[in-house]
Amino acid sequence: MYSHAIRCILNVSAKLRKHKDLKDITLIYPTLIFARQQVLAYKSFHISAHHDIEEKLYIPRDQKERKNHFNDEAQKKIDAMVQENPELTKFMEVVKLEIELLRQNGVNVPLVLKPAHWLEILSKHSKKTREKYYDFLFKLEKKVENRKIKQEKNQELYEIYKQERDTAGVKTDVMVYGIARNCMFRRISDQTMNQLWNWNSLKSVMWGNKIVFDFSYEQYMNPQEIKSCAKQIMGSYAVNRLHNFPFNVYLCNVNLKGLLMTSLAKFIPTLFDDDFPWTVSSKSFIELFDKDSVVYLTGNSNKTLEKYDHNSVYIIGAFVDKCYKQPVSLAKAKQLGISTAKLPLDRYLHFGDGSNKNLTLNNVMSIMLDAQFNNWEKALEHVPKRKLFESRLRAMERKLERDMGKARILKPQTDIDFGFNAQTKLRKQFNSEIRSFTKPPNTNMSHAMTNIHIYNAYSMSNKLYFPTELTVTQSYHCKLT
Template sequence: MFVSRIFLSGLLKCKHRFKISSTRCFASKLSNVSSSSSIIKTDEKNNNLNLNDQKQGMDNNEWLWAYLRNRKNFVDLSEEQRRRVIEIEIQTLRESGERVPEIIPDERWADLLNLPLLESRKKFYGYLFLRELGRKRRAATVALNDIRRSESAKRRAELLSDGKPPTNYPGYSSIFRHIGRHHEKLLREQILLAPARLGEMLVIDCGFEQEHVREYYLSNLVDQIQYVFADITRYHSPSFVYLCNLSHHGRLEAEFTRRASLENMCFEFTELNYLDIFPHDKLIYLSPDSNVEMTSFDHDAIYIIGGIADRTGKKPLTFGKAKRENIKHQRFPIDRYVKFGGGSGKSLTIDQVYNILMTLKHTGSWIEAFKYIPEQKVVERYSEKMDNKQRIHEKYVRRTQ
């Protein structure tokens, strides 16, 4: 009996423990199920949010897909959408190794947004890349000049401390005078002083400002005018340059003043027309569309060069202006001496025209004057053939004698 009671009490204890453990397991399962259900609910919420965001993104980028599939034109997009397209284009071109700028200046965005074709925008990207590269080079040059100035100041202080005469030369004494940019400017002004007094003038007509819609055409035009004075010291009497029809507070004057003040330039500028300054019978307008061929340099004439940065030369702007103002007009006899390539245009820059005129003025030779036409435009120079024939003829004459 005693053994049976002990066995029953053990069974009751085990049953009680089994009930407690089973209730605990059931409670833990309920908690796990509730937590898993909450996790599933949060995951479903996140997925729904991501799907909504993706749908909104797809809705927002529908215009981009339509543009990429040629269903929309660049002109039909809004300004913000065009900016987004330009940013994508720059990133894609940069990854493919094309020449694109790192930063687009704020004043260039208006020109970019108004370019409807991709090829024209790619050309503009290349132009901005070169401008940015030039700015970086100039900044590096300025940094090097600052380093040189600091080293020169240290060397000057050392020479003064040693009681020697200060100079920027490697040696502490020299019989030669150091010539800087200021002295070079004075030399150019002295060279141009005599022709200005003698009335040997050359006019650059700046009245075509409205024809240059894009800003970099004006920048190119200012570069050409400044290049006129790069090698002016090679001529003993270069013609003095007049800038006529330069509108006050215009875009061209603003481009000049952005680089340097017009008062510091080696030429005269005015808002007046050349007809109000010079005699009408002395003016000759140089135009590639003229039907009158120039034979020699007229020292009494005042030649006019059109201030146009035109690479195509399709519009006869200078010829039309000369006809309207009843001015004599002439063109260079380029076809007699030079054969241009098929893909190269016959348009010349202002500095090239000036150098051709000055070489013709000093030498009287069209052969020497047309050497300022770039070699990449020329396929053949007829003058070289003429010189070779003349040399062969001279050799033959000498042998027969």
């Protein structure tokens, strides 16, 4: 696999050594790096069609144009909804009054609501969910404002540093090292790293193992779960491009007009570019791959994935089931007649009580990337530690320590005696003070009321009820009020 690359490096090294000025330069170290890498099995070197879907979503590259594009699309949807149901205009006016009232009461409310925000608000029917969304938009606005303020401060500090650096360079003849000055190392920009990772993803199209995201579960998710699913797929894209042996990823059963694909296109604007390394298809994975080589990954399967098969195509359901807990992926696999498997979580991990075994899509992608070497112990390190027994146990210990600290702080200075003799003594003291309180002076009133409350606390704590005394207490409270 790397023989051609190693041969090229050795040829370049041999040519460089012919030059007198470059005798000591060698490229043996990169050769050793290539030689030490593990080589995975692959079936062919063909490049698949990136998009076998006729229609494409137009996503502008520029961030401002992209925001305006999505706001225009949202405004068109709102106009269509208003034409179908004219009462939505009244509802929008009510929402505007609601926002103004919340703003006057000091509740976190955004200053500007864009059409995309209104489209989200119209889908929320309860006031509580709308208030949560207002708070989210308010925090988002403040985050943008703080970022701009921080950028302005950093720019001012950089200008001051630049002036000091220039004056220092003029006064002295010594070479100055620092930011934007002389340096013995070449600066690696973010653009360079992005190009490297993009090439890493493009390699997977030629010889990477195949994995599929099934987009056929949009009907089972609410809008918030759909957005969460899109974010997890974006995280899967980031994890895949950083790995040494990335997957050749397919998106099947895609609905271009659905909310899931629209949300994913917002997070990955280059999704429909010709050089994007993922295959987007509206077809089912049964039509694209051999039915016998397909394995559906579902936690409800009875079969455990013992060993990663490089000849199999693994299917991951693009499904965030926070509310809908039915095994729809297993039912779909049985309906299509394909084999299923689940990750060997119970064999290598000890989950804590109350923690579920549901993993996010990017966690499953990270596990499957490392599982290509059949090292499950290393692959399952991507499972969140908060779900495991040791983490749960440490959390319970920390909570117990906090509770014991609170108990020590709130512990009274003197221990209260709840014995029979103490109750008898307190009862006699209570009765004597009640009889003497026909016309109590103001100095003794607070003392008597304190004793009454203490007596009631003692009686309730020991489940002792005295109807006569309680009646006197209630009547005396009425006289005082």
